Amino acid sequence: MRMMVVSGGGTGIGRATAEAFALLGDTVVIVGRRPEVLERTAGEIRLAARHERVVPVPADLATPEGAEQAAAAVRRLGMGAVDGLVHAAGGVDRSAAANLHEVDAAWNRDFQQNVLTAVLLTAAVRSDLRRPGGRIILISSIAAVNGGGGSYSAAKAALHGWAVSLAQELGPDGITVNVIAPGYIAETEFFGERMTPERHNRLVSRTLVGRPGLPADIAAASVYLASKEASYVTGQVLHVNGGAAFSR
Template sequence: MSKLALVTGGGTGIGRSTAGMLAEEGYHVVIVGRRPDVLADAVKWIGPQASAVTADASDPAQIPTVLEAIGDRPLDVLVNNAGAFIPGTDSTLDNVAEHWRANFDSNVLTAVLTTTALIPFMRRPGGRIILTSSIAAQRGGGGPYSAAKSALHGYAMDLAVELGEAGITANVISPGYVADSEFFLGRNTPEGHQKRVDATLVKRPGESREIAEAVRWLIGPGGGFVTGQIINVNGGTVLGR
């Protein structure tokens, strides 16, 4: 029986590339997302080792649908990749509350609810939990999005402490500017693209597959002694901290 992995936000960009890499490594991959058409395209691209679950991971009532896809099999890898920059207005306190809650739900609650529900199913020893953060968590600039991604760092450290004795690791990957994702869809400009490229030391944008390669390392035999860490993959835009 093949190993089992689950990727939230697995329909596009980093999530899709990560799911494809996991399939290459011999995993059966369950991808979770809110858009069935996007998920169907991703499954077709990944191949027969992939299946999809349509669910909003920020909604507790929809998490049982995710659990059904796991069944009674041990889960080897959990990649919490769901999340987005949610724009909003801060003209009133009600607007501020709505804006911040939306970003928290999208980026933090998705990871917390999914992980909490799936911890009992994680392989012991050997399970791997990975959370996708952002360069914005370390340098700011994204308002509630930056704050939400920062929250994942502390959460991953708590998971590492809680699950270490069971042989389960928990780490964060913090990408920089990745051009082939949906993150800047409809709001990037040629000037903005160039500014972000110029901010890197390698003078190019990252690619989703490069984030997937960081995941490959963490889930492989070389990553077993790495836990509670923030792994920066940002072309040197923000140096190690």
């Protein structure tokens, strides 16, 4: 039985990923900051998967204390090695930066929520990853290659470089590290109140397949990268965007 840890597992892409693993019979730990969101999601996934092994762990992964808290909760389950770590926690800082201090603060927030959440949780559970066989999956964004997001684009692009280093470090232990770069994914909390029908249509029109992505599209990619059949795939960026941007 596998043990999977999904950050940002309470909503959107992380939630769909956690559900996909749970449906395969995996034990899944979902991590996020809001306990009530995690509890509700865990309950719904348990019902769908018909087993109880979905564990909500509230923690702020942008802090070393939060990452250590999450790792300690995983160890307390006593399940042994961690088979997979999917880093879906993230978001975009949309505050207007009118002066240098605000620029500094906004860039730091985007770096913390998109890079450090993954870096700190990985460091906290690194020694617990299954060797060989462990899987690390980072969720970046089409914005890492297409721009359009300022500090968010830069933070997501940082994950691409780090993934290569981590794949080099962990490859000899039989652990793979890959990135999924989603395009526009509807039915998440990512856009909050800022999504309009016009913006939705504009984003869909940039795809070749004429539809928005759904969290399940990204979950399916994670299921593949986490599988034992994907053991020869590491250090790669998998673009899942309906053809809105091309791999390079």
